[in-house]
Amino acid sequence: MSNKTGLLTSSIGKKILMGITGLFLISFLLVHCFINALIFFNDGGETFNKGAEFMGTNWLIRTMEIVLFIGIFAHIFLALKLTLDNRKARPIGYQLVNGTANSTWYSRWMGLLGTLILMFLIIHLAHFWVQSRFTDNLAHTREHIVGNQITMFDRMSIVFSELWIVVLYCLSMVSLAYHLLHGFQSAFQSLGLNHKKYSPLIKTTGVAFSILIPLIFASMPLVMHFGIIK
Ligand code: HEM
Numbered sequence: 001m002s003n004k005t006g007l008l009t010s011s012i013g014k015k016i017l018m019g020i021t022g023l024f025l026i027s028f029l030l031v032h033c034f035i036n037a038l039i040f041f042n043d044g045g046e047t048f049n050k051g052a053e054f055m056g057t058n059w060l061i062r063t064m065e066i067v068l069f070i071g072i073f074a075h076i077f078l079a080l081k082l083t084l085d086n087r088k089a090r091p092i093g094y095q096l097v098n099g100t101a102n103s104t105w106y107s108r109w110m111g112l113l114g115t116l117i118l119m120f121l122i123i124h125l126a127h128f129w130v131q132s133r134f135t136d137n138l139a140h141t142r143e144h145i146v147g148n149q150i151t152m153f154d155r156m157s158i159v160f161s162e163l164w165i166v167v168l169y170c171l172s173m174v175s176l177a178y179h180l181l182h183g184f185q186s187a188f189q190s191l192g193l194n195h196k197k198y199s200p201l202i203k204t205t206g207v208a209f210s211i212l213i214p215l216i217f218a219s220m221p222l223v224m225h226f227g228i229i230k
Pocket of ligand 1: 032036052055056065117121124125128129132133152156169176217218220221
């Protein structure tokens with residue numbers, strides 16, 4: 001019997017933290033998608049570069065970046081801990097349960113989908129974030145270019161000129177969509193926000209978010225690769 005009641009030690013506490021970090025990451029995705037969508041102005045990246053400059057220089061955003069990375073690590077750590085705890089509590093696993101009747105395939109494969117997203121994230125950070133934070137290769141806007149620097153928009157054009165990267169990004173967005181399809185509602189449930197009256201609204205918003213956001217993200221490498229946005 002477990003007498004642990006702490007947020008980090010009880011399984012309900014861990015689920016609550018998982019829900020909080022999940023909703024925080026969901027709100028990051030919304031902001032990130034909105035800023036990136038500035039490329040659709042199709043003005044050679046001028047508006048997008050200004051947005052990226054604001055994100056890269058504003059002190060509040062820079063502080064939130066640290067919180068974001070803590071949020072990502074916490075989300076992964078809690079997911080691993082909850083999975084291991086569940087295995088310990090139920091060593092036979094789900095063998096006797098007819099999984100397909102009780103749950104969707106993607107709710108049972110959240111760990112795998114999360115791992116695929118993590119692999120995407122590592123490659124993605126190397127493409128853009130490492131370049132902007134740890135090298136002098138990028139200038140905020142065209143007016144600020146020194147020597148052979150390029151802007152973030154130019155960097156995106158170069159990265160997405162490779163077809164295999166475009167395919168990788170699009171497939172990763174499929175993983176993200178399925179991860180969100182379960183995660184969005186699950187986060188609200190873990191936080192006890194599944195009131196009878198609001199559940200249908202949360203469900204509809206969750207499905208719309210899970211499809212639209214990855215779709216908009218996936219469209220970015222595609223439009224840049226095929227020269228629709230340049
Ligand atoms: C597929 C379309 C996407 C594009 C074109 C894109 C583009 C970018 C760019 C240009 C940056 C660098 C920002 C800067 O340093 O100023 C960045 C950073 C980042 N991206 Fe993405 N991104 C996409 C999707 C995603 C997705 C789906 C996730 C999460 C699952 C994600 C997570 C991050 C994180 C954590 C950072 C670093 C933190 C930050 O700078 O805000 N990105 N992305």
